[in-house]
Amino acid sequence: MKETYQINKIYSIILLIVGLLGFTARYLEVGDWQFTALIPTFFGLILFFCTAGIQKENAAIGHVAALVTSLLIIMSVVMLLKGVLGDAGWGRKQWIFLLIILGGIWSLRSQILYFKAQRKRKAAKAKS
Template sequence: MKEAYQINKVYSILLILAGIFGFFSRYIEIGDTQFTALIPMFFGIILYFCTQGIRKENPAIGHVAALLTSLLIIMSIVMLSKGILGDTGWGRKQWIFLLIIMGGVWSIRSQINYFRAQRKRKAAQTKS
């Protein structure tokens, strides 16, 4: 899977599933509904709708997807560091944050490679 739109699609589905898992596991475990657990799901839905624009090589949508992914990675790193440095142990929240970070880095890397290839194509077209 080398195409940026494919990686974005997989990452967005992963975010949707992580958000739903976090929400329902807290509800089953504690009986409490914490809607902040759905934040990854909302990011995943937005990124899923960006997939078609990335596939059609729309640079604005590609940059929005990269910005949202970067924002989510930064938020997850902050939350993961709070969990590790705090009194709480390594639980489901930390695994979800780690999964989001790893998937986000994978997605950002593919988007950067996509932007580089796109610039090279445009430079080659202007030279001809």
């Protein structure tokens, strides 16, 4: 299994790329600047800057990364359901939301496992 900070870094890079691709594709397709397409990019930047803190086992930064990832998953689920259950059907945006959700679950899972392992290490250290 990869380290949590590595998974966080991969997920943040995926968010950066997806956001920039969505922004560029919207401009090339329609010809306008849709700045809401950059939302994954901003979340990706936040998570990317959290990577060093996660690697150094800073619990506060790890919790911020988990909170940001959870918020992004919830927003993406809402937007995915809004598009699929609404008139939009299944298109490019829905694929992006699905990618964000699956990557977020993968990242959040690794963060939760990391927090559990960290608590076990601290408990074992306190006993000895």
